[in-house]
Amino acid sequence: MFKYIVKRILLAVVTIWAVATLTFFLMNLVPGGPFLSEKAISPQAQAALEAKYGLDKPMSERYLNYMTGALHGDFGDSLKQRGRTVMSIISMKFPVSARVGGISVLVALVLGIPLGSVAALKRGKPADSIISVIATCGIAVPSFVICTVLMYFVGVKLGLLPTMGLESAKHYVMPVIALSFYPTAYIMRLMRSSMLDVLGQDYMRTARAKGLAGGKILFKHALRNAILPVVTYVGPMLAYTITGSFVVEKIFVIPGLGGEFIKAINGRDYTLIMGTTIFLATLVIVMNVVVDIVYKLVDPRIKLK
Amino acid sequence: MGEYLVDVKNERLSFFTPAGEVKALNDVSIRLKEGEVLGIVGESGSGKSVTAYSLMGLTAHPGKLLGGELHFNGHQVETLSEKEIRKIRGNEISIIFQDPMTSLNPVYTIGNQITEVIRLHTDKTKQQAKERARELLELVGINEPEKRLKQYPHELSGGMRQRVMIAIALACEPKLLIADEPTTALDVTIQAQILELMMELKDKLGMAIIMITHDLGVVASMCERIAVMYAGRIIEYGTTDDIFYHPKHEYTKGLIRSIPRLDTKEHERLVPIEGTPVDMLNPPAGCPFAPRCDAAMRICLREMPPVTTFGDVHYTQCWLNQKEEMEKGASHE
Numbered sequence: 001m002f003k004y005i006v007k008r009i010l011l012a013v014v015t016i017w018a019v020a021t022l023t024f025f026l027m028n029l030v031p032g033g034p035f036l037s038e039k040a041i042s043p044q045a046q047a048a049l050e051a052k053y054g055l056d057k058p059m060s061e062r063y064l065n066y067m068t069g070a071l072h073g074d075f076g077d078s079l080k081q082r083g084r085t086v087m088s089i090i091s092m093k094f095p096v097s098a099r100v101g102g103i104s105v106l107v108a109l110v111l112g113i114p115l116g117s118v119a120a121l122k123r124g125k126p127a128d129s130i131i132s133v134i135a136t137c138g139i140a141v142p143s144f145v146i147c148t149v150l151m152y153f154v155g156v157k158l159g160l161l162p163t164m165g166l167e168s169a170k171h172y173v174m175p176v177i178a179l180s181f182y183p184t185a186y187i188m189r190l191m192r193s194s195m196l197d198v199l200g201q202d203y204m205r206t207a208r209a210k211g212l213a214g215g216k217i218l219f220k221h222a223l224r225n226a227i228l229p230v231v232t233y234v235g236p237m238l239a240y241t242i243t244g245s246f247v248v249e250k251i252f253v254i255p256g257l258g259g260e261f262i263k264a265i266n267g268r269d270y271t272l273i274m275g276t277t278i279f280l281a282t283l284v285i286v287m288n289v290v291v292d293i294v295y296k297l298v299d300p301r302i303k304l305k
Numbered sequence: 306m307g308e309y310l311v312d313v314k315n316e317r318l319s320f321f322t323p324a325g326e327v328k329a330l331n332d333v334s335i336r337l338k339e340g341e342v343l344g345i346v347g348e349s350g351s352g353k354s355v356t357a358y359s360l361m362g363l364t365a366h367p368g369k370l371l372g373g374e375l376h377f378n379g380h381q382v383e384t385l386s387e388k389e390i391r392k393i394r395g396n397e398i399s400i401i402f403q404d405p406m407t408s409l410n411p412v413y414t415i416g417n418q419i420t421e422v423i424r425l426h427t428d429k430t431k432q433q434a435k436e437r438a439r440e441l442l443e444l445v446g447i448n449e450p451e452k453r454l455k456q457y458p459h460e461l462s463g464g465m466r467q468r469v470m471i472a473i474a475l476a477c478e479p480k481l482l483i484a485d486e487p488t489t490a491l492d493v494t495i496q497a498q499i500l501e502l503m504m505e506l507k508d509k510l511g512m513a514i515i516m517i518t519h520d521l522g523v524v525a526s527m528c529e530r531i532a533v534m535y536a537g538r539i540i541e542y543g544t545t546d547d548i549f550y551h552p553k554h555e556y557t558k559g560l561i562r563s564i565p566r567l568d569t570k571e572h573e574r575l576v577p578i579e580g581t582p583v584d585m586l587n588p589p590a591g592c593p594f595a596p597r598c599d600a601a602m603r604i605c606l607r608e609m610p611p612v613t614t615f616g617d618v619h620y621t622q623c624w625l626n627q628k629e630e631m632e633k634g635a636s637h638e
Contacts, residue, residue, distance in 0.1 A: 202407040208363060209402075210422045210473070211394035224412050299412055300457045 001296075004304040005289070012285045019281040020070065020274065024063055027273050034079040034268045053079055055270075066274065075278075076271035080264075086275035089260060094279075096166065097244030097256030104176045105238050108183035113230065115184075116191025117223070120199060131188060138185020147178045147251040164253035175252045179245055183237055187230055195226040224298060231298065235291035239283040243276075309376070310480060310513050311337035311360065316373035318359055327585045329355045329368065331537045335515075337530075339480065342507065342514045344524030344545075346560070347534035348582055353517045356534075357483045360515075361398050362390040378480050396426040399474035403486040405466035409458040415442075415469050416454030419476060426477045441472040446502060464495035471502065478510055485517045500527060521564055525549060530618065533557050536583040536593035543619035553613075554621045555598045592624065600625055 035041065035049050050056045054065060069076060075086040119131040154174060155163035162171050198204065199222060207221045244258025257276065264272035296302050318330040330352050337343050345353045358364055360375055360382060375382040378397055382390065402408045409418060419438040423429055429437060435454070442450035445468040458466055467487065474482055484503065488496035504527060507514055516528055524531050524545070531548045533541040533556065541554040552558045559578040569575075580597035583589070589596060595605035605624050613626040 202402060202404055203410040205363070206402065206408045206470075206473075207410070209361065209394055209400045211391040211396055211425060212421070213388075213391060220413075221410050225410070301411055301459045 001293075001304060008289045008292075012282075012289070015285055016278060016281055020067070020278050021063075023274060023277045024066065025059075027268075027270060028059060030268070032268050034270060053077075066271075070274075070278070075275040078269055078272050080267045080269040080272070086271050089272065090257065090275060090279055093255060093257040093260050094243070096254060097249070097258055098242040100166070100172060100175050100248075100254060100256065101179060101238075101242035101244060103172060104179035105183065105234065105241050107176060107180040108187055109230075109234065111180075112184045112187025113191050113227070116188040117195050117218070117226070119188065119192040120195035120226075121218075123196065128192075131192070135185040135188040135192075138181045139189070141181070142247075143178050143182065143245065144247045144251065146181050147174070147248060150174045150177060151251065166254055171252075175248050175254060178248050178252075179241060183234075183241065186233065186237075190229045190233060191226065194229045195222065198222050198226040201225070228295065228299060231291055231294050235287040235294075236284055239280065239287040243280050243283060308338070309336045310339045310341075310378055311335060311343075311515075312374075312376040313356070313360065314374045314376075316356070316359065316375060317371040318355060318364065318368055319371055320368045322367060322586075325586050328588065329537050329585070330359070333373070333534075333537070333539055335532060335539070335542075337481070337513050337515065340507070340511050340513055341530065342516060342528045344516045344518065344528035344531045345534060346518060346521060346524055346531060348519060350582060350585060351534040352537040353519075353534055354485050355537075357400070357485060357515050357517055360481075361394050361400065361483070362387070363394070363400075392426070395422045395474075395479075396477045397479055398481045398483065399477070399479040400483040400485060401467070401470050401474050401487045404490045405463055405470050406490065408470055409466055411458055413457070414454065415456055415458065415461070419454075419469070419473055422473055422476045437476070438472070441476055442469070444475070444506070445469070445472045446498075447472075463491055464498065467491060467495075467499055468502070471499075471506070475506060475510065475512075479512055481513045481515065482507075483515045483517070486519070487516075488523065489518075489520075503527075521560060533560070536585065536588060538593065538622060540594065540623065541619075541621045543615075547615075547619040551615075551619070553615065553619070553626050554594075554623045555600055555625065556594045557621075592622070602628075 033050075033055070034053075035046055041049075047056070054062060057065075066076070073087075078084045078086055078089055081089065115131050115134075119128045119135075122128045151163050151174065154160050161173050162168075163174070165171055166175075204217065204221060207217045212221075244254075244256040244261070246258040246262045248254070249256045249258040260272065261276050263269070264276060292304060296304050313333060313335045316330050316333045317328070320327040320329055333352065333356055335343065335345075335356065345356065347353050355364070355368070359368075359370060360377060362382060362385065364370065370383055373383075377393070380389075380393060382393075385393075409415075416435065416438055419441060420431070420434040423434040423437050424431070427434075438454060439450045442453055447453055447465060447468050453461070453465075453469075458469075461469065471487075482503075487503070488499050491499060500523060503514065506512075514527075516524060518524060528545055530544055531542070532539045533548065533554065535556050541548065541552065541557045543551075548557060549561065552561055556578070559576070562576040563578060565575060578597060583593045583596075589606065591604070591606045591608050592598070592601075592610050595601045598605065602624055608624075610622050610624040610627055612620050612622055613630050614620045615626075615630075
């Protein structure tokens with residue numbers, strides 16, 4: 001186990017380096033630059049700005065400088081948001097997104113696992129059909145549609161919930177619904193199919209033949225086997241969800257990290273693009289390792305090498 | 306009652322599939338005394354397993370019991386509630402399944418899966434249950450039981466796993482053990498070991514066994530009585546001697562002809578039973594075996610034959626036998 005984790009950490013460093021390098025060069029291939037937009041500024045001022053942030057140097061030197069800095073934990077200053085370091089932006093915005101995203105993932109798990117299991121147990125009955133329709137809708141309907149529909153009916157027409165900001169618990173309701181809709185639907189479908197598979201297994205018949213009660217069979221013998229595909233899905237999904245959704249954050253005016261991604265790309269805020277990308281990549285990698293370890297705990301047949 | 310441990314009378318059971326009703330069991334009757342071994346033989350889909358499972362209330366969806374009485378050890382199984390029948394399962398009746406590779410839950414240890422059934426049906430403490438599990442593993446001939454208890458199914462071989470299944474089945478000292486093709490999925494050498502173990506344990510614990518198989522060799526060596534099933538009916542029933550030395554039904558005769566023998570001459574071919582099994586969705590009006598029967602008469606295709614008895618135990622369902630017996634009866638007069 002220890003050896004495995006060490007190996008994964010080494011592998012993670014290589015992966016993150018690859019992601020960073022690719023992002024760095026691809027980003028610089030995109031036309032435009034951080035100081036080109038807005039009002040036209042004098043060539044001298046522009047040259048001064050570029051010199052200040054080191055953008056006048058050749059690409060290879062900039063790459064080396066950035067990587068050396070990143071290795072020392074210095075991700076530089078934001079090119080567009082004066083006086084803020086990339087780290088300070090991430091550490092300010094990430095908790096906001098993480099809170100909304102974390103709650104959404106929790107909701108998705110709490111709803112998706114039982115509903116998917118029920119659909120499998122009631123296969124072909126009305127409950128199954130209803131759950132399948134909801135699941136299909138959840139996967140097919142894009143989040144901006146859900147956001148606007150929620151906002152229009154619940155927020156504006158009925159006036160039940162606030163439509164923007166994150167001041168109180170009430171503010172969280174609509175963003176969480178919008179964010180958790182897709183993962184809930186996805187988990188329901190995963191859970192339904194894996195549960196159906198497990199229910200047909202011979203060991204379920206053994207459990208019944210032992211005289212165990214239905215609930216015990218379901219919770220002890222079926223659930224643990226059926227949950228594996230959900231574990232696989234939830235890891236990376238959690239990483240993506242807690243780093244914020246641009247659409248949902250934009251519509252509900254949530255000051256989260258999702259918005260920063262897009263702002264950084266649109267504004268060619270090179271350092272912030274790098275910072276957020278490396279941050280997301282790291283999270284995804286960490287989640288994958290966590291998934292592997294959880295997998296091992298759930299299913300003893302899996303060997304971590 | 307009382308006399309028989311198992312007394313199934315005229316059981317009728319159907320599966321209501323989208324394609325139509327499949328009459329899986331038609332007037333099936335079996336009787337078994339304590340400590341007896343009954344073999345049920347027949348080809349796939351003939352209703353062997355369905356008969357046994359229904360005795361435990363384990364009929365799979367969409368199967369439905371339509372008639373008959375199922376007596377077991379003083380219970381009338383078909384009238385029991387799910388809760389009552391759960392007390393019998395794993396306790397008074399246990400079962401061993403065909404495929405030991407998939408019959409154990411892969412995510413729990415052997416110990417967990419054995420103690421589970423002990424703790425369910427007895428009020429032993431965790432420690433006592435563990436001790437009992439260790440004893441059981443020893444009983445079924447598994448070495449280093451202490452170590453095995455902590456292992457997972459994937460760490461054991463097929464033969465070992467089947468021994469574990471037997472340990473689970475015997476955990477509460479059942480009155481009846483149902484063995485559903487317990488050796489089909491095993492290597493030939495392991496098969497013999499498992500059968501030997503079962504017979505040994507039967508003598509030790511005095512339980513009755515229903516042995517479901519399509520291997521006549523297995524029943525010949527183990528069983529006192531044999532029921533031959535075809536298309537959801539018991540078409541011949543008798544002692545092992547009756548079936549092997551005096552088979553009456555054409556199907557049984559065919560089965561016995563198709564066993565390879567040591568004294569077969571070179572170049573002599575085995576005699577297979579021609580034709581294909583019955584389409585259970587559209588069974589023929591008469592005897593289900595008639596379309597494959599060499600000796601079929603006109604009536605065989607039209608009407609289901611009645612029961613012809615020979616002595617106390619032995620009976621068949623065959624027009625040919627009926628005719629012979631009637632002729633015999635007539636010549637006596």
